[in-house]
Structures are given as C-alpha cells and as structure tokens.
Amino acid sequence: MFAIFPSARLRPSPFFQSTVDEGVTSFTTYNHMLMPTGYGKPEEEYWRIINGVSMWDVACERQVQLKGPDAALLAQMLCPRDLGKCKEGQGKYVAICNHAGTIINDPIVLKRDDNTWWLSIADSNILFWARAIAAERGLDVAITEPDVSPLAVQGPKAEDVVASIFGDRVRTLKYFWFLETEINGIPVAVARSGWSKQGGFEIYLMDGSRGAELWNIVKDAGQPFDIGPGNPNACERVESGLISWGGDTDDETNPFEIRMEKYVDLHVPDDTVGITALRKIHAEGPKRHQLGVVLDDDKPTIPAFHWFDINKDGTKIGSQTNIIWSWRMKKNIGFALVSVSAKPGDRVEVMRDGGVTSGVLCDLPFIGS
Numbered sequence: 001m002f003a004i005f006p007s008a009r010l011r012p013s014p015f016f017q018s019t020v021d022e023g024v025t026s027f028t029t030y031n032h033m034l035m036p037t038g039y040g041k042p043e044e045e046y047w048r049i050i051n052g053v054s055m056w057d058v059a060c061e062r063q064v065q066l067k068g069p070d071a072a073l074l075a076q077m078l079c080p081r082d083l084g085k086c087k088e089g090q091g092k093y094v095a096i097c098n099h100a101g102t103i104i105n106d107p108i109v110l111k112r113d114d115n116t117w118w119l120s121i122a123d124s125n126i127l128f129w130a131r132a133i134a135a136e137r138g139l140d141v142a143i144t145e146p147d148v149s150p151l152a153v154q155g156p157k158a159e160d161v162v163a164s165i166f167g168d169r170v171r172t173l174k175y176f177w178f179l180e181t182e183i184n185g186i187p188v189a190v191a192r193s194g195w196s197k198q199g200g201f202e203i204y205l206m207d208g209s210r211g212a213e214l215w216n217i218v219k220d221a222g223q224p225f226d227i228g229p230g231n232p233n234a235c236e237r238v239e240s241g242l243i244s245w246g247g248d249t250d251d252e253t254n255p256f257e258i259r260m261e262k263y264v265d266l267h268v269p270d271d272t273v274g275i276t277a278l279r280k281i282h283a284e285g286p287k288r289h290q291l292g293v294v295l296d297d298d299k300p301t302i303p304a305f306h307w308f309d310i311n312k313d314g315t316k317i318g319s320q321t322n323i324i325w326s327w328r329m330k331k332n333i334g335f336a337l338v339s340v341s342a343k344p345g346d347r348v349e350v351m352r353d354g355g356v357t358s359g360v361l362c363d364l365p366f367i368g369s
C-alpha cells in the first residue's frame with residue numbers, strides 16, 4: 001500500500017532488523033518509534049500467545065529514568081499511588097495524571113534503588129512532563145531516556161523459555177518484580193510483566209547495540225517450545241480487559257472511569273500532581289465507567305479508526321473505544337466508556353461506520369479475572 005521508513009525522528013528499535021528478518025508485515029508508531037503489529041498470520045500469532053510462547057519487540061515502551069537524591073520524591077509527585085513501600089527490584093502499575101486528574105500515561109514504575117527509578121511508559125511524552133515538574137519544584141534529579149529496550153516473552157510457556165536462559169530464579173519473581181543480570185555479557189533486567197494475561201516476562205535490554213544477539217538468544221531458547229514472533233495482541237488484550245492509554249482514554253478520562261481505582265491511593269502527599277482533583281472526583285463519583293460490549297453480529301470486524309457512539313433507547317450514553325473479533329468468543333467485542341447509569345446486561349446500539357449493530361453490555365474482563 002505504502003511504506004514508512006525508520007529515521008532519526010522515527011527511531012529504530014534495537015530489534016528492528018531482527019523483526020524484519022522474521023518477516024514483519026506491519027508497524028504502528030509509539031513514542032516516536034516503530035512497533036511491529038504483525039507477521040502476516042494474525043490467527044496463528046494469537047493462538048501462540050494463548051497456548052504457547054511469543055516474543056515481541058516492545059522497545060517503544062521507553063524508560064524515563066529519574067536519578068538523583070530527589071528521584072524518589074519526584075516519582076511520588078508524578079504518581080498518585082503510594083510508592084513509599086516500594087522495594088528495590090519491585091515494579092508497580094500507575095496512572096500518571098495531570099493537575100485535572102486526567103490520566104496522561106499508565107506506566108509501570110520500576111524502583112532500581114532509592115535514587116534510580118524507571119517509568120516504563122505508554123505512548124505520551126513523560127520525559128518532558130517529568131522535567132517540567134522537577135524544574136518547577138527545584139528538585140535535584142536527572143531525567144533522561146536511557147538506552148533500555150524491553151523484549152517481551154509472553155504466553156504459558158514463556159516461563160520455561162526465560163528460565164532456560166536465566167535460571168530457575170526467575171520462576172519465583174512476583175508480578176512486576178525484576179532482577180538485573182546479564183547473558184553472554186549483555187546487561188539486562190528481567191521482569192515478570194507484559195501486556196497480556198497469559199503470563200510472561202520482559203527482558204529489558206540495557207545495551208542497544210546488542211539487540212540482534214538478545215533476540216537470537218531468546219529465539220534459540222524458545223525453539224523447543226515452538227516460539228515465534230508476535231506483538232502486543234489486540235484480541236488477547238481486549239478479551240483480558242487490558243487498557244490501552246490513548247486508545248481507550250480521551251482528554252477527560254480519569255483513572256476511576258477505567259477500572260484503575262485500585263492503583264490510586266488518595267492518601268499520597270498533597271504535592272502529588274493531580275491528587276487534589278482525584279480526591280474531588282472520587283468524592284463526587286465518576287460520571288462514566290468502563291464496561292465491555294458484545295455485538296450481536298457474527299462476522300469478523302474490520303479495524304476501527306475512531307470511537308463509535310453507543311446509544312441506548314435512541315440516546316447516546318457513551319462510546320465504544322475499540323473493537324476486535326474474539327477468536328475465543330467468536331464475537332465482535334470491545335470496551336464501552338459509558339455513563340455510570342448504563343449497566344451490564346443493558347441492550348445497546350453501536351453506531352458503526354456503515355450501519356448500526358446491536359449488542360449487550362457486560363463486565364470486564366471478557367475472559368479471565
């Protein structure tokens with residue numbers, strides 16, 4: 001159709017050449033990088049994540065590093081979740097909010113030591129945001145984007161693959177915890193995490209010149225388990241209820257609307273950006289909430305480029321923020337960001353391009369817990 005080429009501004013991933021060699025067929029952009037979105041066999045790639053093991057170039061999940069005497073202070077100012085008890089080697093999922101309590105990124109925070117923190121970010125510029133907050137508040141902290149690039153290994157057989165490379169110690173890692181180590185002299189951090197609910201790890205490469213080597217180490221270790229290339233999978237993540245910031249959120253979305261209340265601690269210090277607004281929103285009660293919608297048609301959908309209006313009894317109650325054919329449910333499904341008056345079980349009409357489709361609201365996730 002058309003081509004997009006890597007450039008200094010559209011920065012190549014350390015795994016870029018490996019993904020080309022694997023036969024990547026499509027990319028999206030994320031944090032000014034190219035992220036693979038497929039290798040030409042979508043259904044095969046999906047079932048590999050559900051039943052086997054898949055490896056993904058997610059180098060675009062960049063790290064914003066906070067380093068210095070005020071790093072912990074800044075991390076807490078940026079994140080409305082209590083990081084006070086966060087241990088070295090621990091990670092936590094957080095909702096970074098602006099002063100209005102609107103979510104502007106949903107990174108994993110990784111504490112390397114008291115003075116060194118990473119925010120493993122979604123697709124928005126937290127480097128600029130963190131620098132602005134630190135400067136305004138006169139903090140002693142260096143904020144950089146270090147040479148760190150995650151490679152995800154996801155699926156029920158991921159643990160066996162990663163343990164065969166790094167040893168059985170990775171089997172005892174708790175969710176979002178990580179250890180720093182090396183393989184063949186390549187510095188890495190190995191975390192139990194990843195944007196699927198099928199289990200898995202992320203190997204954070206800490207030397208971008210060695211991407212192809214790390215790719216091949218994982219690929220070779222995965223051979224006995226029939227590993228193959230994949231990517232953050234649109235179908236699996238919708239079935240599992242995982243949020244895509246910027247896809248499922250708009251310029252007014254707060255964490256309470258999108259099932260992130262358990263990651264918000266209202267008692268964090270008053271100088272945490274957005275906490276005053278979040279306390280107010282919480283006290284008044286959010287206006288919208290996130291449910292699932294299962295459409296009545298049974299023909300696999302085409303991708304959507306925008307949100308669809310959701311109507312109930314002829315009146316708009318919110319939007320469908322994504323749509324995907326579920327290979328496990330054999331239905332078109334998606335997330336619904338709708339008025340809190342809308343409830344699971346309600347019948348709705350989705351205003352799709354080229355027609356209206358009826359459906360029913362449900363709790364998330366569609367599959368799993």
Ligand code: THG
Pocket residue numbers: 061092093106107108120121122123150193194195196202241242243
């Ligand atoms: N890995 C890394 N960085 C990332 C992502 C990642 N940055 C961007 C994006 N993904 C961050 N977003 C998410 C969203 C959800 C989860 C992880 C990252 C996730 N959520 C689980 C859930 O919602 O059920 C578990 C959360 C919990 O229990 O704490 O895993 O994938 N490096």
